Amino acid sequence: MITESKSGIERRAAVHRALGEPTRLRIVDALHVSDRSPKDLADLVGVSTNLLAFHLNVLEDIGLVTRSPSQGDQRRRYVMLRADRLAGTLAPPPLDHPGDGVLFVCTGNSARSQLAAALWHARTGRPALSAGTRPAPRVHPLAVEVARSCGVDLEDAVPRGFDTLIESPDLVVSVCDRAHESALPFEVPSLHWSVPDPAAGGHDDFLQTLEDIDGRVDRLARALAPA
Structure with missing residues (x-):
């Protein structure tokens, strides 16, 4: 019962x-x-x-x-x-599949967008890129640490700017308010995830960020799944 x-x-x-x-x-x-x-x-x-x-x-x-x-x-x-x-009461509404080129963006490309791209690849098996409006000198060590704890490798990840992209993405997902509110140079469909910046926090803040992004990646992947 x-x-x-x-x-x-x-x-x-x-x-x-x-x-x-x-x-x-x-x-x-x-x-x-x-x-x-x-x-x-x-x-x-x-x-x-x-x-x-x-x-x-x-x-x-x-x-x-x-x-x-x-x-x-x-x-x-x-x-x-x-x-x-919602506890499973609603499924995410299906989206028109824009293609396989997903780009995750934030300001420094040192944590949130790096985690999002890596989690997207791990979740879907499809490639993803990340970039920043003002790339930081390196990926934040705590981003590398929390990624490792869930089997995602960011050891060799390097922050990059939009000028390093060879092809235009099919979908842009901003994971940072500042990036979303800037003039992103892409004429493609876009989504926004208002994820707080964990940079001033500690391990638990980065872990919370990873869990937030992981849930969002899962919802997006299900929404874009073939019918």
Whole structure:
């Protein structure tokens, strides 16, 4: 016999009630593989910013989304999905497959984008590149350390700029607010992951970053999987 606590049942019921409204379901679908600014989200789901704010309040009250200020332009905010709270109730919406050339970008190309590219390759078997808007002198040692702990090798990774890319990517995923808010020189589909910079933290901060990116990579891979 399967049992569940009253609080667990009530929490799941609240999620189902919230997602029974079509606009809120579209919002959650739009956040599965990309964090988005409120303006971009309003345009994408076709509602006014005032109505979007109401729906986001409902979703935030039950813990399905969070809103946080950009680490770049502090006037901006990004809405992020708490995918763990869905507990398998929704599959990520399928995306048109843009091709195999995925490029992950951040500012220094010293941690987040390096981890994302390596995890993407490990998860899918497909190649991925990473680059930075202002490449750092080296990959952060703690990024190398946490990558090693999950079987990913960044020992020989070197930060690079966009000028080193030989071919244009098919999809760009920014994993840094500052990179997302800069003028990225690519006319291809793009997604954004608002991942905090762990550089000023310690091992646990880098491990949390790796776990965040790993979950996002998994959701993107499933969304891009062939039907």
